Amino acid sequence: MKIYNTLTGQKEEFKPINEGKAGIYVCGPTVYNFIHIGNARPICVFDVFRRYLEFKGMDVKFIQNYTDVNDKIIKQAELENSTPEETALKYIREYETDAKGLNVRSADIHPKVSEYMDKIIDMIKTLVEKGYAYESNGDVYYRTRKFDGYGKLSKQSIDDLIAGARVEVNDIKEDPLDFALWKSAGEDEQHWKSPWGNGRPGWHIECSAMAKDCIGDTIDIHCGGKDLVFPHHENEIAQSEAATGKIFANYWMHNGHINIDNKKMSKSAGNFFLTRDAAAKYGYETIRYLMIQAHYRMPMNYTAELLESCKASLERLYNCRENLDKAIARAKDGEITAQANEIFEKRMQQFIDVMDDDLNTADGLTAVFELVRDLNIMIAEADTSKQQLLKGAEIFDKLTGVLGILYNRKQEEEIPSEVMELVQQRQEARKAKDFALADEIRDKIAALGYTVKETRQGTEITKN
Numbered sequence: 153m154k155i156y157n158t159l160t161g162q163k164e165e166f167k168p169i170n171e172g173k174a175g176i177y178v179c180g181p182t183v184y185n186f187i188h189i190g191n192a193r194p195i196c197v198f199d200v201f202r203r204y205l206e207f208k209g210m211d212v213k214f215i216q217n218y219t220d221v222n223d224k225i226i227k228q229a230e231l232e233n234s235t236p237e238e239t240a241l242k243y244i245r246e247y248e249t250d251a252k253g254l255n256v257r258s259a260d261i262h263p264k265v266s267e268y269m270d271k272i273i274d275m276i277k278t279l280v281e282k283g284y285a286y287e288s289n290g291d292v293y294y295r296t297r298k299f300d301g302y303g304k305l306s307k308q309s310i311d312d313l314i315a316g317a318r319v320e321v322n323d324i325k326e327d328p329l330d331f332a333l334w335k336s337a338g339e340d341e342q343h344w345k346s347p348w349g350n351g352r353p354g355w356h357i358e359c360s361a362m363a364k365d366c367i368g369d370t371i372d373i374h375c376g377g378k379d380l381v382f383p384h385h386e387n388e389i390a391q392s393e394a395a396t397g398k399i400f401a402n403y404w405m406h407n408g409h410i411n412i413d414n415k416k417m418s419k420s421a422g423n424f425f426l427t428r429d430a431a432a433k434y435g436y437e438t439i440r441y442l443m444i445q446a447h448y449r450m451p452m453n454y455t456a457e458l459l460e461s462c463k464a465s466l467e468r469l470y471n472c473r474e475n476l477d478k479a480i481a482r483a484k485d486g487e488i489t490a491q492a493n494e495i496f497e498k499r500m501q502q503f504i505d506v507m508d509d510d511l512n513t514a515d516g517l518t519a520v521f522e523l524v525r526d527l528n529i530m531i532a533e534a535d536t537s538k539q540q541l542l543k544g545a546e547i548f549d550k551l552t553g554v555l556g557i558l559y560n561r562k563q564e565e566e567i568p569s570e571v572m573e574l575v576q577q578r579q580e581a582r583k584a585k586d587f588a589l590a591d592e593i594r595d596k597i598a599a600l601g602y603t604v605k606e607t608r609q610g611t612e613i614t615k616n
Contacts, residue, residue, distance in 0.1 A: 153208070153508045155373075156449060158381060158404040159305055163510055166403065168372045173211045175367040176202065177401070179359060179376040179384070180262070182219040183243035184228040187250055189439070189454055190377070190410045190417055192427045196443035197407050197513075198375045199256045200555055204507050207554045215366045216259035217359060218244055220266050221352055226342055236342045237266070250427050253436035255559045263362040265353065269344045272353045272361040275395050276333045276346075284394040288324045290336030290349040296329040299390040305404060306382035331387055333357045356387035360400075364392065374401035378408055405511075408451040417454075425454070437560055438463045444513040444555055465517075469558055472524045476545045479531045481567070482611055486537025492530065496547050499523040503551050513555065520551050567613055571602050575613060578604065 154163045168174045178198050181187055187195075195216075202214050220240035229239040251258075265272070276292055279285035285294050296302055296310075303309055313329055332354035337343035343350040363371055369392075376385065385404065392400035409416070412423035431439055441462040446452045499519055506515035527544045530536045552558040574597050581590040597604050601616050 153205075154510055155403055155405060156510045158406050159401075161307070164403070166373075168210075169370060169402070172209070173213070174205055175213045175372045176215065177359070177363045177367060177371050177374050178214070178216045178259070179374075179380055180216040180218050180259075181243075181247050182222050182224060183240045183247060184222065184224040185243060186246055186426045186428050188417070189412075189425045189427055189430055192250070192254060192439055193410055193443045193448075193452070194375065194377050194407050195251060195256050196254055196440050196556070197448040197511075198405070199254075200444055200513055201375070201405070201511055202257070203554045203556060204511065207550070212260075213367060214257075214259045215261050215263065215363065217362050218247075218262055218264045219355070219358060220244065220264045221342070221358075222265075222355065240266070246428075250431070250436075253431055254427070254440045255437070255556045261366050263366055265358045265362075268358065268361050268365065269353070271365055272357055273334075273344075273346050275361045275364070275391070276353075276357060278395045279333065279391065282394060284391075285333055286326065287348045288326075290351060291324065291332060292334035292348055293325050293330040294333055294387070294391060295326065296331065296390065297327060299394055301393065302390050303386065305386050305389055308382065308386075331356065331383065333391070356384055357391055359384075360388050360391040360395070363388075363400075364396070369396040369398045369400075371401045373403040373405060375405045376407075378406045381406055405448075407448045410452050410454050412454050414453055430459075434459045434463060437466060437557060441466055441557055444557075445517060447510075447512055447514050449510070465521075466557065469520070469524065469552065470561065472527055473545070473548065473558060473561060475531050476527060476541060476548070478612060479536070480538055480541045480545065481613065483536060483538035483541055486535075486539060488537065488540040488543055492540050492543070495526050496543060499526065500547055500551075503554075507554070516551070516555060520548075520555070523548060523551065567602065567615075568600070571597055571600055571613070574600075575604055575611060579611065 153166045155166050156162070157164045166174075176198070178194065181191060202212050205212050218240075221236070225236050225240050229236045232239060234242075248258075276285060279294065280287065280292065283295070284298050285292055303313065310329065333356075334346060334348055334351050334353055336349055336351045339350065343352055363374070374385065374388075381404075389400050411417065412425065415423060417423055417425070427439060438459055442452075442454070442459060445462060445465075499522060502522070503516055503519040506512040506519060509515075523544075527541075527548065530540060530544060549558075574593050578590050578593040578597070581587070581593060594604055598616070603614050603616055605612055
């Protein structure tokens with residue numbers, strides 16, 4: 153599989169540190185509010201990435217953190233007349249509700265900053281001892297210029313960063329480029345004890361410490377939104393590689409931004425949408441489909457028209473799967489034709505080829521819809537065997553399962569043998585043109601709670 157590595161700016165063959173295994177770290181939410189539509193994209197995209205690697209037979213260790221210590225959480229707690237701990241826990245639960253609605257699987261580990269304070273402090277101490285960090289008035293800062301590779305991920309030079317408006321100027325720092333590893337805090341604020349006094353960690357050091365503990369000094373793939381490339385991920389590299397002397401992550405994957413009606417999403421512009429609100433109108437599955445119908449690296453436009461199109465596409469997939477179930481129920485045993493086997497192999501390989509090319513879910517969906525077209529033809533043919541339809545359903549379920557869609561499909565209850573025997577008797581009566589007997593049997597079937605009717609595709613049995 154080839155993935156686009158932000159670090160090198162090109163597609164590269166994915167070669168994990170340990171063959172057959174993959175360690176993935178994804179930057180998770182800062183839990184101070186409900187997640188918005190932009191937050192939903194990385195969690196859906198990288199959930200598909202995890203599923204696909206597992207589909208390929210890899211043993212995946214998937215880590216996604218919760219930033220539950222942050223100034224935004226403290227401010228939100230004040231607004232809600234709560235504590236930072238209670239506010240963080242509240243929004244972790246709300247995130248989990250949305251993630252479940254989007255059919256995003258839980259990470260193997262969800263590390264929380266609050267549970268990693270000792271390891272965070274230990275990493276900062278290592279950086280201080282190595283001369284990469286220094287204490288100033290109870291704060292600890294990272295010496296950005298000391299790390300030779302700074303800017304390699306974002307492709308920015310030190311001079312560019314100095315000229316940029318995003319560099320924070322602070323009188324107690326040695327250099328405007330230096331960033332906080334530890335921030336002092338008063339007794340009446342949320343804080344932890346450290347060698348430099350009471351305080352709490354800076355945002356960037358948290359992920360460095362959690363990734364190291366959960367996966368190791370070097371992780372296979374680090375994932376996140378494009379907005380995290382600088383400064384967050386750039387600073388993670390500087391911290392981790394200075395502390396361990398090893399490459400922090402071999403591959404970096406970043407998803408593109410989401411625009412709202414071709415405009416950048418922002419609260420001030422009044423085009424800010426929570427995932428919860430969008431799902432209430434369109435359904436969580438429609439939101440998930442939206443997130444994977446475009447290539448993950450491309451910017452994506454969120455519009456009502458596109459959401460309606462995604463909803464219609466899902467309906468086509470559900471209709472195909474439902475028709476498959478009905479066809480399987482009435483089909484007779486038989487062989488899978490050579491032509492059908494060829495079609496199934498072709499669609500499976502088509503899906504694998506495009507997904508191997510930097511997780512191209514857009515073309516992955518194209519392969520699924522071409523399989524749907526093939527299956528609809530087989531369903532319409534009266535002599536298609538049950539085994540062939542079952543094979544088609546198996547492949548359909550595998551591909552949609554990798555994409556994490558069609559998870560709201562109603563599972564049909566098995567029709568009792570007594571009902572199936574009556575259906576068979578009714579069919580024989582109709583063949584013999586004994587319609588009075590056929591009607592009598594139909595009434596018996598109805599008394600058992602089922603309706604039987606003839607369609608162009610054959611006999612259809614439904615529970616009342």
